[in-house]
Amino acid sequence: xxxxxxxxxxxxxxxxxxxxxxxxxxxxxxxxxxxxxxxxxxxxxxxxxxxxxxxxxxxxxxxxxxxxxxxxxxxxxxxxxxxxxxxxxxxxxxxxxxxxxxxxxxxxxxxxxxxxxxxxxxxxxxxxxxxxxxxxxxxxxxxxxxxxxxxxxxxxxxxxxxxxxxxxxxxxxxxxxxxxxxxxxxxxxxxxxxxxxxxxxxxxxxxxxxxxxxxxxxxxxxxxxxxxxxxxxxxx
Numbered sequence: 001x002x003x004x005x006x007x008x009x010x011x012x013x014x015x016x017x018x019x020x021x022x023x024x025x026x027x028x029x030x031x032x033x034x035x036x037x038x039x040x041x042x043x044x045x046x047x048x049x050x051x052x053x054x055x056x057x058x059x060x061x062x063x064x065x066x067x068x069x070x071x072x073x074x075x076x077x078x079x080x081x082x083x084x085x086x087x088x089x090x091x092x093x094x095x096x097x098x099x100x101x102x103x104x105x106x107x108x109x110x111x112x113x114x115x116x117x118x119x120x121x122x123x124x125x126x127x128x129x130x131x132x133x134x135x136x137x138x139x140x141x142x143x144x145x146x147x148x149x150x151x152x153x154x155x156x157x158x159x160x161x162x163x164x165x166x167x168x169x170x171x172x173x174x175x176x177x178x179x180x181x182x183x184x185x186x187x188x189x190x191x192x193x194x195x196x197x198x199x200x201x202x203x204x205x206x207x208x209x210x211x212x213x214x215x216x217x218x219x220x221x222x223x224x225x226x227x228x229x230x231x232x233x234x235x236x
Contacts (some may be wrong), residue, residue: 007154072105106165126227178190
């Protein structure tokens with residue numbers, strides 16, 4: 001009796017690898033069919049893509065640390081290489097230039113900022129936590145990300161591409177927040193809701209870039225008065 005023998009052939013039409021098993025009865029044993037699923041092919045491609053994305057994320061994470069310390073223009077590829085533990089040549093396999101790393105970093109931080117606001121702003125019922133940079137609200141947005149956001153806003157003042165990224169994300173954020181606040185402000189028109197949300201975003205962006213006074217000597221009475229005014233305008 002002839003033993004089962006796997007045969008590998010190549011399809012000239014599709015370029016795909018085809019596995020077949022020749023047996024005396026012309027059948028493919030179940031055990032071989034299972035083994036064939038682990039052969040290089042789709043799974044290998046998926047593993048390579050996963051590794052590629054992981055390396056890109058490693059580089060972006062390292063770049064974020066460098067950019068938060070030195071800015072987009074102050075940090076060098078050598079800095080990113082040291083932070084990531086990868087050689088410059090390795091980094092260029094995943095990003096063709098420093099500008100590509102900056103662009104990906106900006107996109108990541110803007111999306112993270114939008115996701116943060118979409119999750120946490122609808123939970124607020126006053127501006128008390130928003131105007132205090134030492135509040136739980138702001139503790140959930142790390143200092144590194146705050147620095148990167150400020151750097152992104154600065155870059156937007158001279159880079160049209162960055163302004164476009166910010167505008168696109170803000171449009172999506174406005175849609176999300178408008179839907180979230182519709183049930184809380186049913187008495188308001190859609191335009192009135194939009195104005196309140198935009199005012200809230202202006203306030204949040206302002207505090208993200210510049211805190212109220214010195215955190216070590218905050219005037220709680222004055223902050224309470226400011227909160228009462230702002231909350232009355234936005235939430236009531």
